[in-house]
Amino acid sequence: MIEAIWVDEAVTGLRPDFKVLVIAAYGLRNGPSDDHSRRWLAEAADLAPQPxxxxxxxxxxxxxxxxAKPQRTRPSVDALVRRMPPPDINLVVDAYNSVSIRHVLPIGGEDLRHYEGTARLVRASGDEPFDVIEKGEPAVDHPEIGEVVWRDDRxxxxxxxxxxxxxRTRITEDTVDALFLLERLAPMTLEELSTAGDELAGLLREIxxxxxxxxxxxxxxxRAADPG
Known part of the structure; x- marks a missing residue:
């Protein structure tokens, strides 16, 4: 599945330094947060950066x-580090949130069994459906034209x-197969991105x-370095 994931040139044209480390995990045994996952979050909170x-x-x-206006709709890692101590949700979400805080790295977690087709990062046409809950009831929203979005066939x-x-694709305690998107921009190095991926994989193996x-x-x- 991960071999087919792609990022549109209309997105990388905005930020040529963008990379995403895609991690797929099959055969998870997720469950409610416990003392171990709360410890991961607490240790990460001790290292949380300033906004x-x-x-x-x-x-x-x-x-x-x-x-977009980042003070109104904050990047995920910005919103997360402003919520200290971070909330515990379930084992898998606690794992990737702790890595996100520790490395100041946006990480998305998706339930692969609720995916339809290939994940791709594109700029929206504006008519794509986005499943939400409003006032406790299922509803469908839509993006703005040109908005950067992750999507599948649905x-x-x-x-x-x-x-x-x-x-639709959020990770729950019933999630068995999951997709994680670790999204990097400079100044994060590719070496640190790889380290974050290894840390997440290690926590998933603990679970x-x-x-x-x-x-x-x-x-x-x-890009090749400028010879000067």
Missing amino acids: GDEKIVAWQDAYRAFG GITCRRWNWRQCV SPDVRIESRLVGPPE
Whole structure:
């Protein structure tokens, strides 16, 4: 599945430094938060950056590039580090949220069994469906034209790059197969991105020792250094 994931040139044209480390985990045994997952979050909270961290600023700039206002709809990692102590949700979500905080890295988690077709990061046409809950009831929203969105064949899975996930693909305690999207912009190095991916894989193996994990780096090729 991860071999088919792609990022549109209309997105990388906004930020040529964008890369996403895609991790698929098969055979998870998720469950409610426990003392271990709460410890992961607490340890990450001790390392939480200030809202003006340069990695957060990079994401705020990326949002402005497609017309979003990052003070109104914050990049996911910006919103997360402002919620200290972070909420515990379930084992798998606690795992990737702890890595997100520790590395100041947006990470999305998706239930693969609720996906339809290939995940791809594109700029929206404006008519794609986005499943939400409004006033306790299922509803359908739509993106703005040109908004950066993750989507599959059925509709949008995450709006405004990494701002808000749809209801359909969110990870629950029943999730068995999951997709994780670790989204990098400079100044984060590719080495740190790889380290974050290894940390997430390690936590997933603590949750489910028999889990099968695949990973792939997606994004434009690195530019050659200027010889000066």
